[in-house]
Amino acid sequence: MAHVAQSGAGTAPAILDEVKPAVLPRAVLVSNNRSFSWITEKICGIIEGRTPAWWWVAFCVALFVASFTVAGITYLVATGVGVWGHANPVNWAWDIVNFVFWIGIGHAGTLISAILCLLRQKWRTSINRAAEAMTIFAVVCAGIFPVFHVGRVWFAWYLFPIPTANGVWQNFRSPLEWDVFAVSTYGTVSVLFWYVGLIPDLAVLRDRFTVAGNRVKAFLYGLFAMGWRGSNRHWSNYEMAYLILAGVSTPLVLSVHTIVSFDFAVSLIPGWHTTIFPPYFVAGAIFSGFGMVLTLMLPLRSIYKLEDLITQYHIDCMCKITLATGTMVGYAYAMEFFIAWYGSNPYEGFTFINRAFGPYAWAYWIMITCNVITPQFFWFKKVRQNTTLVWVLSIFVNVGMWFERFVIIVTSLARDFLPSSWGYYSPSIVEIFTFFGTFGVFSVLFLLFIRFLPVMPMAELKAVTPQADPHANHEEFTGHGDPVVERGHA
Numbered sequence: 001m002a003h004v005a006q007s008g009a010g011t012a013p014a015i016l017d018e019v020k021p022a023v024l025p026r027a028v029l030v031s032n033n034r035s036f037s038w039i040t041e042k043i044c045g046i047i048e049g050r051t052p053a054w055w056w057v058a059f060c061v062a063l064f065v066a067s068f069t070v071a072g073i074t075y076l077v078a079t080g081v082g083v084w085g086h087a088n089p090v091n092w093a094w095d096i097v098n099f100v101f102w103i104g105i106g107h108a109g110t111l112i113s114a115i116l117c118l119l120r121q122k123w124r125t126s127i128n129r130a131a132e133a134m135t136i137f138a139v140v141c142a143g144i145f146p147v148f149h150v151g152r153v154w155f156a157w158y159l160f161p162i163p164t165a166n167g168v169w170q171n172f173r174s175p176l177e178w179d180v181f182a183v184s185t186y187g188t189v190s191v192l193f194w195y196v197g198l199i200p201d202l203a204v205l206r207d208r209f210t211v212a213g214n215r216v217k218a219f220l221y222g223l224f225a226m227g228w229r230g231s232n233r234h235w236s237n238y239e240m241a242y243l244i245l246a247g248v249s250t251p252l253v254l255s256v257h258t259i260v261s262f263d264f265a266v267s268l269i270p271g272w273h274t275t276i277f278p279p280y281f282v283a284g285a286i287f288s289g290f291g292m293v294l295t296l297m298l299p300l301r302s303i304y305k306l307e308d309l310i311t312q313y314h315i316d317c318m319c320k321i322t323l324a325t326g327t328m329v330g331y332a333y334a335m336e337f338f339i340a341w342y343g344s345n346p347y348e349g350f351t352f353i354n355r356a357f358g359p360y361a362w363a364y365w366i367m368i369t370c371n372v373i374t375p376q377f378f379w380f381k382k383v384r385q386n387t388t389l390v391w392v393l394s395i396f397v398n399v400g401m402w403f404e405r406f407v408i409i410v411t412s413l414a415r416d417f418l419p420s421s422w423g424y425y426s427p428s429i430v431e432i433f434t435f436f437g438t439f440g441v442f443s444v445l446f447l448l449f450i451r452f453l454p455v456m457p458m459a460e461l462k463a464v465t466p467q468a469d470p471h472a473n474h475e476e477f478t479g480h481g482d483p484v485v486e487r488g489h490a
Contacts, residue, residue, distance in 0.1 A: 027313040029122055029464045034308055036462050043201075043454045043461075044208055046304055051451065054303070059447050065440025072434030073148050081151045083430045089416045090425040095145040097405040098435050100260055101288070102142035103183065104281075104401060106190070107257060108289025109135030113193055114249035117242075123317050125460040126310045130300070131293050132194040133453075137445040138292075139187040141438040146179065175262035182259040186252050193245045195224075199238065201454040203228035257285040264408065271351040271412035274339060280332040284401060287325035287371070290318050291397030296446065298391045300455065309456060312385060319378040319390060322397065326375030329404075333372065347417070355411045359424055363407050370400020 030039070076083055086093055109131035116124040147156045159180045161170060170177050203225040209218040228234055261281035264272035294315075301310045340348040355364045374396045377383045384390060410425050449455075462468055 027123070028311055029125065029313070030461060031308045031311050033466065036465070036467070039309070039461050039465075040204065040458055042306070042309070043456050043458050044205060046450065046455065047205065047452060048208070048212075055447060055451060059444065062440045062443035062447060066437055066444050067440070068433040069144065069437025069441055072430050072437060073144065075430055076148055076434070077153055081149065083428060085426055085428040085431055087423065087425075089418075089421050089423060090410055090413045092409055092413060093425055094406075094427050094431040094435055095149045096263070097402070097409055098438065099142050099145040100263075100281075100405045101402045102138045102145075102438065103257065103260055104285035104288040104405075105292045105398075106135035106138035106142070106186075106289065107253060107282075107285035108293050109133070109138075110186070110190060110193075110249050110253050111286055111289065112293070113197075114246045115253060117246045118250060122464045123314055125464055126306075126314050126456055127293060127297055127318070128460075129194075129197065129457050130297060130450075130455050131289075132190065132197065133446065133449045134289075134292060134296060135190045136187065136194060137442050137449075139183065139190065140445065141442050143183065143187075144434075144438060144441075146176070175259065175266055178259045178262060182256045186256045189245065189249050189252060193242075193249055196238070196241050196245060197457055197460075198453065199225055199228050200230070200459045201457060203230065204458060205454070253286075254282055257281045264412075269412050269416070270345070270347040271355070271408070274336065276332055276335055276339065280329070283325045283328040283332065284371075284404060287322060287329055287375075288398060288401035290322045290325070291394045291401070294318055294322070294390060294394035295398060298387050298394075300450065302387070304455075306456075309461060315387065315390060316384050319384045322394070323375045323378040326371060326397070330372035333368065351412060351415070354415055355407060358411065358415070360407065360411045360414070363403050364411070367400050367403040367407050370396045371404060374400065 034042075084093070084095065109128075112124045112128045112131045116128075147153060150156045150159075158168070159170065159177065202221050206218050206222040206225050209215075209221060258278040258281065261277035265274060265277040267273060297310060298315075301307060337352050340352045355361070374393050377389075377393055383393075414425055415422055
């Protein structure tokens, strides 16, 4: 071993000449060293090409399914909330279950856009645009249920703090009122974040349609591009606005589903009155959100041949986050039983035993199977590399998270403090149609999005390619797409 000495100021120790640290290759974010022009042509080609036949088939099916929701809420408004299956003691049922479910679906978009952006996680670039769109569409679907649960939907605007001649004010101590502010703020910031990220890409489409001679599309895309010219000043303002919105959105990821959990946690009903709900709900929301991102992005990857942009590394990262949050949710399930036992409250103890072995045991064990056992398959690399299996497992995740909300709400209400009022809740056909119709609403909006807007941020994708590095040796690359840098000159 050479003597550790320094020959002069600024000279590295001699021992470093013999130390050869391992060079860890970085993951490929855009495979096959694709050029900037290839990325532009690939993403813009989805919009500029002819509408494929599968899109029309999917769109017509989605419109038909969405009509179930339109028919359901029309009948509800014309007849009354009694057409839903609500009855004592289960006065909350599928409406709140579906509201919490859709809000949870929207969480992955804000997480990918905001938190991963602040943490400089560059793998987010291939999936953040679609995830942000998913967030907005999920919030639209979620908003249907509490608004129409009011019954007289034309009075829903009183949920906002609007002074009235009668001096009637909202109950600001109610967590249902907190939901109004939390969800509306969440939706507004999500739309702004999504739109700001779209501006450079809308300008690219404007210029391409101008060159192609399509004046109508050039005008429409140019209108929403807000005069973007790609100058240094434009990019500087864009990056600052994007960073500010990321900072504003980050606490929303934690706060929105925390406030949604307060709908239950601030009550005195056994099974709800627990402090574990806020972190438990946030982890579950991210879990279900990433499940939906995988459900949507894997078919898109296959249909549009986006394997060079959504690589196996992206799928691995999403699977690992799903595994981590699914494990957190499983831990929360176990802690609920521990808290019920440790608290020595007979009502709490009965509630959780009833969940696992009572009349709704079938729903509880579906929840456990889908939310606890299913994500554990992602420990195995061969599972993560099988995109078909990953897609199937992601669907199980979404199913399990819906059943989680059903179990929390229905099992706690169906067996209240008075055994004489116990009952078994069954949804009405109107509830079933209204809920399944929201998948059609979501699908219609998402299909319109992938047809008319770029599904990926072109500028951000180009920024993570090797040729975007101004200091790189662009003539020689490693097998991982990274420039070769000589030791001592990095």
